[in-house]
Amino acid sequence: MMRAATVAATLVAVGAQAANPAQDYVLNCMGCHGAAAQGIPGKVPPLANALSRFMRTPEGRNYVLRVPGAANSSLSDEQLAGVLNWLAVTFDSSATANQLAPFTGREVAALRRQPLLSVLATRGTVVHNLATTGPSPPSQY
Amino acid sequence: MKTLDRLFENGARSLAKRTSRRSLLACLGQVLTGAALMPLLPIDRTARAQEPVHPTPAEQKCDYWKYCAIDGFLCACCGGSSTACPPGTQPSPITWIGTCHNPADGRDYIVSYNDCCGKVSCGDCFCDRNERETPMYRLSRNNDVNWCMANADSNYHCSVSVILGVAEK
Numbered sequence: 417m418m419r420a421a422t423v424a425a426t427l428v429a430v431g432a433q434a435a436n437p438a439q440d441y442v443l444n445c446m447g448c449h450g451a452a453a454q455g456i457p458g459k460v461p462p463l464a465n466a467l468s469r470f471m472r473t474p475e476g477r478n479y480v481l482r483v484p485g486a487a488n489s490s491l492s493d494e495q496l497a498g499v500l501n502w503l504a505v506t507f508d509s510s511a512t513a514n515q516l517a518p519f520t521g522r523e524v525a526a527l528r529r530q531p532l533l534s535v536l537a538t539r540g541t542v543v544h545n546l547a548t549t550g551p552s553p554p555s556q557y
Numbered sequence: 558m559k560t561l562d563r564l565f566e567n568g569a570r571s572l573a574k575r576t577s578r579r580s581l582l583a584c585l586g587q588v589l590t591g592a593a594l595m596p597l598l599p600i601d602r603t604a605r606a607q608e609p610v611h612p613t614p615a616e617q618k619c620d621y622w623k624y625c626a627i628d629g630f631l632c633a634c635c636g637g638s639s640t641a642c643p644p645g646t647q648p649s650p651i652t653w654i655g656t657c658h659n660p661a662d663g664r665d666y667i668v669s670y671n672d673c674c675g676k677v678s679c680g681d682c683f684c685d686r687n688e689r690e691t692p693m694y695r696l697s698r699n700n701d702v703n704w705c706m707a708n709a710d711s712n713y714h715c716s717v718s719v720i721l722g723v724a725e726k
Contacts, residue, residue: 436725439667439724439725442654442667442721442722443654443655443656443667443724446652446654447651447652447653447654447669448651450650456650456707459651459706459707460651460707488695490695490698
């Protein structure tokens with residue numbers, strides 16, 4: 417269908433700075449999570465309006481850094497921290513992500529190498545706990 | 558026979574009393590008007606709404622620069638173009654994204670390789686270049702995956718390549 421042409425219209429603004437989290441996202445994450453970090457219902461979890469909510473608690477941050485897409489990514493610890501911080505600020509309609517503590521390379525390095533054996537079960541627990549203290553991401557996607 | 562004649566005569570006269578030539582014309586007019594309005598009913602005709610796509614000869618060749626990491630049938634040979642899926646197929650929401658070097662301007666471009674899904678394999682212009690592909694242990698960097706996996710109809714038909722932007726080094 418000609419709607420495929422709309423894919424072509426999804427141009428990505430890529431900055432020219434050395435650290436380039438937008439480009440890192442496009443090359444390493446966007447293929448599955450989508451141009452607006454919206455995910456795919458039933459297949460790929462959304463990052464928009466979800467990642468920043470996980471970042472509110474140590475348990476949520478732990479989960480985010482250990483999910484397979486983050487832990488197994490070819491990005492370095494610093495690059496992964498940069499992409500996550502960029503995503504949280506760029507795709508959060510509540511505009512509260514600026515108040516969250518950003519990820520650091522050291523924090524990423526300490527957590528991403530610990531395997532997360534049951535992703536969905538852990539997500540359910542983390543989301544349940546987040547919901548008791550404020551806005552939470554969806555438990556299902 | 559007289560009885561039959563009388564029966565049919567009475568029937569014809571009775572019909573003539575109850576109807577007129579005008580009523581016949583009115584009825585015929587309704588039928589013709591209804592038939593003329595049939596194409597306006599809300600029936601899905603999106604498959605026919607497709608405008609013809611005219612790919613360039615370069616788009617139909619595997620050595621076209623932006624096909625550097627493609628693996629599949631070129632949609633430009635299958636009724637689409639290098640950026641548009643053929644009629645009756647849908648682009649995959651999950652894609653392989655890589656970079657290709659354009660020798661014409663010396664720049665690297667970020668390219669999204671979307672599969673077009675919903676029909677059986679096209680079978681024309683198979684192109685298997687896969688530059689910088691990694692083995693299956695890193696799925697997001699492997700191009701043997703059926704990217705139609707997230708579509709309602711996961712049949713693979715062909716692949717397009719869409720430029721997303723210029724890659725900064």
